[in-house]
Amino acid sequence: MVIQASPLQQAMAANGTEAGPEPPAMGADEWLRRLTELPLAFQPGEGWRYHHSFAVLGILISRVTGRPLGQHLADDLFGPLGMTDTALWVAEGKLDRLPAAYRHGDEGLVETEPAGGGFYAGPPSFDVSHGELVSTAPDYHRFAAMLTKGGRVNGRPMISPDHLRQMTSDQVPAACKTADSFFPGFWDGMGWGFGVAVTTEGPQRGRIGWSGGQGTDFFADPDGTVGIFLTQVEMGEDMWPLIAQFQSLHEPS
Numbered sequence: 001m002v003i004q005a006s007p008l009q010q011a012m013a014a015n016g017t018e019a020g021p022e023p024p025a026m027g028a029d030e031w032l033r034r035l036t037e038l039p040l041a042f043q044p045g046e047g048w049r050y051h052h053s054f055a056v057l058g059i060l061i062s063r064v065t066g067r068p069l070g071q072h073l074a075d076d077l078f079g080p081l082g083m084t085d086t087a088l089w090v091a092e093g094k095l096d097r098l099p100a101a102y103r104h105g106d107e108g109l110v111e112t113e114p115a116g117g118g119f120y121a122g123p124p125s126f127d128v129s130h131g132e133l134v135s136t137a138p139d140y141h142r143f144a145a146m147l148t149k150g151g152r153v154n155g156r157p158m159i160s161p162d163h164l165r166q167m168t169s170d171q172v173p174a175a176c177k178t179a180d181s182f183f184p185g186f187w188d189g190m191g192w193g194f195g196v197a198v199t200t201e202g203p204q205r206g207r208i209g210w211s212g213g214q215g216t217d218f219f220a221d222p223d224g225t226v227g228i229f230l231t232q233v234e235m236g237e238d239m240w241p242l243i244a245q246f247q248s249l250h251e252p253s
Contacts, residue, residue: 011038019051021103021112021213021234023119027126028059048176048192055130062129069129081146081153083139088131092122098134101214103234112234132212137228144218144226147208167194168208203251211235217243221252 012018015034016025024031035056041047062069070088078086090098098121101113113119120134146152147168151159159167170191177187189201199207209219215231229246233239 008038008041017052024124024126024128024131028062028129029127031130032056032059046176047178048172048181050182058129058131062127068127077158078139080156080158081139081142083135083142086133086135086139088128088133089120089123090134095121097136099232101232101234104236104238109233137230140216140218140228140230141226144209144220144228145224148220148222148224148226163194167196168198169193170198170200204247206252209247211243215239217246219247219250221250223252225250225252 009018015037017031017035017038026034035052041049058069061072065072074087077083085094085097095116098116098118100111100115101118102109103112104110124131142153146158147164151157151161151164171194172192181187189199191198191200193208196208197210199205204219204221206222207219209217209227211217213235215233215235217227217229219225219227227246227250229243231239231242
C-alpha cells in the first residue's frame with residue numbers, strides 16, 4: 001500500500017496530522033485542533049477514507065463518556081472480555097513482556113522501538129485518546145472469537161446482534177468505492193464494516209479482519225476459525241507476501 005501524494009496529504013504532513021507508523025506526537029486535543037485547520041476531502045457521506053476516523057472516534061468516545069478512552073475501554077470492553085494485557089500503553093510492571101519493533105531498511109531490519117521501552121512503555125505524558133493499542137495474541141483472540149460467537153462471551157452479550165451485523169457487513173456505498181479512496185484493487189471483492197474489512201466475494205466470502213501498521217494481521221471466518229499473526233515489523237513491501245500466505249491458510253467452510 002502506497003500513500004498517494006496530494007495537496008491535502010502534504011498539508012497533513014506539515015501540521016503533524018499525517019497518517020503513518022509513528023506514535024502520536026501531541027495530545028488528543030491539540031491533534032484534533034490541527035485536524036480542524038484542514039479542508040474536508042468531501043462532504044460527510046459522499047466519500048470514504050481510512051485511518052483518521054478511528055482517532056476522531058476515540059476522542060469522541062472520551063468526551064461523551066467523560067473519561068479517558070483507555071479507562072472507558074478497560075471498564076466496558078477489556079475487563080468484561082478478560083483482555084488483561086490490552087491498553088493504550090504497557091504498564092510498568094509488564095515492560096519485560098514488551099518486545100522490540102522493527103522496520104525493513106536497505107540492509108535488513110532496523111529497530112524502531114526498543115524491547116521494554118519506547119513510546120508505549122508506561123503512561124504517556126499526554127492524552128492518547130487518538131492513539132493505538134498494544135495487546136497480546138490471547139487477548140486479540142478473545143476479541144475476534146467474540147465476533148464469531150454472536151457477540152457473546154461465556155453466554156453474556158457484549159454487543160447487540162444488530163451492532164454485530166453492522167460491524168461485520170459492508171457499509172460502504174458503491175459510489176464511495178473509488179480508485180483514490182484506498183490502495184489499488186482493494187475494493188475488488190472487499191467491503192468495509194464498522195471497524196474491519198469484509199470479504200464479499202470468492203472462497204473466503206464472509207471473512208472479516210484487518211492488518212495493523214506494526215505488522216499485525218487477523219481474520220475471523222464464519223465457521224468460527226480465527227487466525228492471528230503478530231510480527232512487530234512495520235508493514236511494507238517485504239511484509240505483504242507473508243500476510244498473503246497467512247491469509248491463504250484457511251478457507252471458510
